[in-house]
Amino acid sequence: MRVRDGEIEFRPEMTDALLSSLDTLGQLLEALPEVTETDISHHIQELTELTTAAPPAVSDAPGEDGAAVAPVEDDAAPSAELEFRAPVLDHARRHGRNVFRIDVPADKAQGEAGEALVASLGGIADIHFDGVEGDTRVIGVSSPLDAGILAAELGVPADHVKPVDLPDRSGNATADATPEAPAAAPEAKDAAPEARDAAPEANAAPGGDSPGGAEAKPAAKESTTVRRSDPAAETVRVPVHLLDRLMDQAGELVLSRNQLLRAFSQTTDSGVKSILQDLDLITSEIQGDIMNTRMQPVGVVFTKFNRIVRDLSRSLDKEVRLDIEGSDVELDKSIIELLSDPLTHLIRNSLDHGIEGPSDRLAADKDRKGTVNLRAFHEGGQVHIEIEDDGAGIDPARMREVAISKGVITREEAFAMPDADARMLIFAPGFSTAGSVSNVSGRGVGMDVVKTNIGKLGGKIDVESQIGAGTKITIALPLTLAIIPSLIVEAANERLAIPQVNLVELVRVKAADLDRIVSKVNGAPVLRLRGNLLPLVPLREVLGVQDDELPDCVTDADDHEPSDASGRVAMNVVVLQVGGTHFGLTVDSILDSEEIVVKPLSHLLDGSEIYSGATIMGDGQVAMILDAAGIANHATLRLEEKKVASRADDEDATAGRIARRRLVLFTNASDEQFGIDLERLVRLERISVSEIEEVGDQLCIQYLGQGLPLVRLHEELPVRPIVDDSEEYFVLIPKVEGRPRGILAGGIVDAVEAEFELDDDSAQHSAIEGRAAINGQLTLLIDPEHLGTGNSEVAA
Amino acid sequence: MSLDTGVTRLAQEGLVTFMIAERPFAIPIGLVREINRHLDLTKVHKAPRCVRGLVNLRGQIVTVVDLSERIGLGMSDVNEESRLVVLKENADLKGEQVPGVAAADDPVGFLVDSISDVLSPDREDLESPPPNLDQSEGRHLIAVCKTEAMTVGVLNPASLIKSVTGGVDAPEAISNSIESTVGI
Numbered sequence: 013m014r015v016r017d018g019e020i021e022f023r024p025e026m027t028d029a030l031l032s033s034l035d036t037l038g039q040l041l042e043a044l045p046e047v048t049e050t051d052i053s054h055h056i057q058e059l060t061e062l063t064t065a066a067p068p069a070v071s072d073a074p075g076e077d078g079a080a081v082a083p084v085e086d087d088a089a090p091s092a093e094l095e096f097r098a099p100v101l102d103h104a105r106r107h108g109r110n111v112f113r114i115d116v117p118a119d120k121a122q123g124e125a126g127e128a129l130v131a132s133l134g135g136i137a138d139i140h141f142d143g144v145e146g147d148t149r150v151i152g153v154s155s156p157l158d159a160g161i162l163a164a165e166l167g168v169p170a171d172h173v174k175p176v177d178l179p180d181r182s183g184n185a186t187a188d189a190t191p192e193a194p195a196a197a198p199e200a201k202d203a204a205p206e207a208r209d210a211a212p213e214a215n216a217a218p219g220g221d222s223p224g225g226a227e228a229k230p231a232a233k234e235s236t237t238v239r240r241s242d243p244a245a246e247t248v249r250v251p252v253h254l255l256d257r258l259m260d261q262a263g264e265l266v267l268s269r270n271q272l273l274r275a276f277s278q279t280t281d282s283g284v285k286s287i288l289q290d291l292d293l294i295t296s297e298i299q300g301d302i303m304n305t306r307m308q309p310v311g312v313v314f315t316k317f318n319r320i321v322r323d324l325s326r327s328l329d330k331e332v333r334l335d336i337e338g339s340d341v342e343l344d345k346s347i348i349e350l351l352s353d354p355l356t357h358l359i360r361n362s363l364d365h366g367i368e369g370p371s372d373r374l375a376a377d378k379d380r381k382g383t384v385n386l387r388a389f390h391e392g393g394q395v396h397i398e399i400e401d402d403g404a405g406i407d408p409a410r411m412r413e414v415a416i417s418k419g420v421i422t423r424e425e426a427f428a429m430p431d432a433d434a435r436m437l438i439f440a441p442g443f444s445t446a447g448s449v450s451n452v453s454g455r456g457v458g459m460d461v462v463k464t465n466i467g468k469l470g471g472k473i474d475v476e477s478q479i480g481a482g483t484k485i486t487i488a489l490p491l492t493l494a495i496i497p498s499l500i501v502e503a504a505n506e507r508l509a510i511p512q513v514n515l516v517e518l519v520r521v522k523a524a525d526l527d528r529i530v531s532k533v534n535g536a537p538v539l540r541l542r543g544n545l546l547p548l549v550p551l552r553e554v555l556g557v558q559d560d561e562l563p564d565c566v567t568d569a570d571d572h573e574p575s576d577a578s579g580r581v582a583m584n585v586v587v588l589q590v591g592g593t594h595f596g597l598t599v600d601s602i603l604d605s606e607e608i609v610v611k612p613l614s615h616l617l618d619g620s621e622i623y624s625g626a627t628i629m630g631d632g633q634v635a636m637i638l639d640a641a642g643i644a645n646h647a648t649l650r651l652e653e654k655k656v657a658s659r660a661d662d663e664d665a666t667a668g669r670i671a672r673r674r675l676v677l678f679t680n681a682s683d684e685q686f687g688i689d690l691e692r693l694v695r696l697e698r699i700s701v702s703e704i705e706e707v708g709d710q711l712c713i714q715y716l717g718q719g720l721p722l723v724r725l726h727e728e729l730p731v732r733p734i735v736d737d738s739e740e741y742f743v744l745i746p747k748v749e750g751r752p753r754g755i756l757a758g759g760i761v762d763a764v765e766a767e768f769e770l771d772d773d774s775a776q777h778s779a780i781e782g783r784a785a786i787n788g789q790l791t792l793l794i795d796p797e798h799l800g801t802g803n804s805e806v807a808a
Numbered sequence: 809m810s811l812d813t814g815v816t817r818l819a820q821e822g823l824v825t826f827m828i829a830e831r832p833f834a835i836p837i838g839l840v841r842e843i844n845r846h847l848d849l850t851k852v853h854k855a856p857r858c859v860r861g862l863v864n865l866r867g868q869i870v871t872v873v874d875l876s877e878r879i880g881l882g883m884s885d886v887n888e889e890s891r892l893v894v895l896k897e898n899a900d901l902k903g904e905q906v907p908g909v910a911a912a913d914d915p916v917g918f919l920v921d922s923i924s925d926v927l928s929p930d931r932e933d934l935e936s937p938p939p940n941l942d943q944s945e946g947r948h949l950i951a952v953c954k955t956e957a958m959t960v961g962v963l964n965p966a967s968l969i970k971s972v973t974g975g976v977d978a979p980e981a982i983s984n985s986i987e988s989t990v991g992i
Binding site: 260261263264267504506554555556557611612613614615616617619620622623626628632633634635636 | 848850851852853854855856859861862863864866867868869871873913914915916969
């Protein structure tokens, strides 16, 4: 109060002391009804020091003085005050509310005017007491508003709204919880209506306002009976398992409704029809409403971060502001519960690693105070949660170095890794870039757990970052765990559901194209999809159903696709994504997309990694839900084999076909253009002549702390040498097996996506994929795999 | 050997008898939720052999275990006579459990060839399983019930379910045997 009145200058320590006292009080409340002996003296001391350090109060309410031990026995506002017994006051204070006594003018005390007043009060204040004192109607309220605003809202003269000063808790806390205190509180309750007469007893109650005590229980009970307009009275606590059962039953109801509708679909009886229509509608509404009972605003989790950020920024000596948006976005209760820990971790991480200290920030020309934005919003049927800081950002090069030194990835993998993937390394197990281990972060555990947990929720996590500008972590979550959109497919006469989260696209390969697009390498089928090789996993094989020769020759009952000479029909491929890997699941047919209710599998089926659950379909049949990650794991060994094999296959198959590829075009001599697949490049570096070192007859540059040998195209290919009058060169670093090497280029022309016909007849060298006319210029396509290996030979 | 009093009490409440592989077995009726003909099975590929599939029992997914295959008597055929004995879940038992003898943690049903009677045995009709029973079925028996016509093995659902994936839970088995020898 005195802080608010400007009597005491606000200092951050006050908040600290108040918050830590609040924690202790919270613990004490939790421990109820057990009487616990907790030492609160240090809190009292802190609070007392804070309040007494300022000049004494000028206020007209003596009871407010922090040092005062005795409860209010003053004549200033005794009658109103005695209605606000200790628990009410305490409650109001905890919620940062002011307490007022309103002397209602006679014209508003009764009848409609009186009701209107109470109604308008209901929206802005909690009514604790409503009674008659002498001839005046007196209402006791607590409200976050000021007296003036309250008076204006109610349309009563300002002097009729009087603040009731709160006895300071620290003062009261020092008072011993006297044996008669427990008795006094219930007494005060009885005495409430006869305000004036009851004064002495009621005043005893604040005297017993010690958080330590036995009287807290009756007191708490009392406060709930007094608060009349509390919105909590409109809500009911329901056990979650009951909601779960309700949801199951609602699902069943929908099913029965569907069956009923089907059974009566031919009826002409208009009476029955309208009943069915009503039933249809009501059932859908019930289902929707029951779903909504499980929804909670994310604000439930978000609000606690204010405190976390505050505490953490002080302990890290950083200045951080947390901005929260979208607290009202709703998510399934079970998701909210599981979201708390991962979010806490991410926010801690932002503060610890992301936001710099104030001096660093000033040096980087940023605001002293860092900002963390916590945002929730709907997008594409999902809830997105973003944690964005304006800190130092994630340096992919540093990520690579640390990952190599920690043995998370090998040097070769690091070279082949695009920057975006390198940033994702923060989620790798055993990874930490923190210079030292603190109790906040840097222990190398946590972020991988965060990712796993988000994954368990059916969510995805992504990192965007700009060095020096900040980092944004985006989590995309399904609205509810219980119902997920999925694709229903069929294989081996079973229907199976695939969660849409994992779905990338559906590809249908015509029977006539099978030979051209699907090839079999080492016994494993691969699909050529827009110039990439996609490993195919036949679902029948995954299910352990014996199958004919592959690529799959499926007979699709509903499908009258003309089959080719050998009797084959089209192939359905469901392209799935697991982490960064794509693979195609070949299925017998693709049926439908449907919202399904996920039911967990019995522990009897724990061993089957290919399923993530089961569901009940519209017709009452059970269908298994496939786990994309499990299937990928299941097929991993085979995938590895395919990777090696497909590369070999790539060479002879690329011949003479029209391709659409993304190329980087570069030149060495002005009229000779070269192209290299963008996807096969790791990095493009601009270097100056001085960076090139000569070791023997080998050119090298320093890259990621290692010497990177450079390949000059004219040394290996029948092309013209690079013009050497330039100060600046480019190095293309391709993804290759074994030791990385760079291709020296004179100048970069363009990066294009081009469709062209590859003329492979001209490819006389293994490092030349072929020639093609791109953008009107004859271009040599380079195959980096065969460059600089030392054994490249001119083909016959 | 005297039988565990808990098991005796459970058995005396009634025993649901059924045939698997032409041999009679029983389960205490207190552990059975219902017996039905819901055998519209959804096959689960890659599941243990004895898990025949899943059925939808009024919105609940019940895992169907082929009892015959489970105790090593070979796969049952599903026909007109086949029944599904759905077990109660442990949560439904509300603490009336006999130590070591439990129902399932999630909805499980046993596929049996046919259902016979419900027996109400006297105390003297019940005995501990003879030690010379062959391994696979012997370890799942908690008692043997003698009737005029035949001898029925009383199965312990908990042990049947538990060991599907991993074999008998060793400490549990030991404590069971201690309990039964001490006769709690």
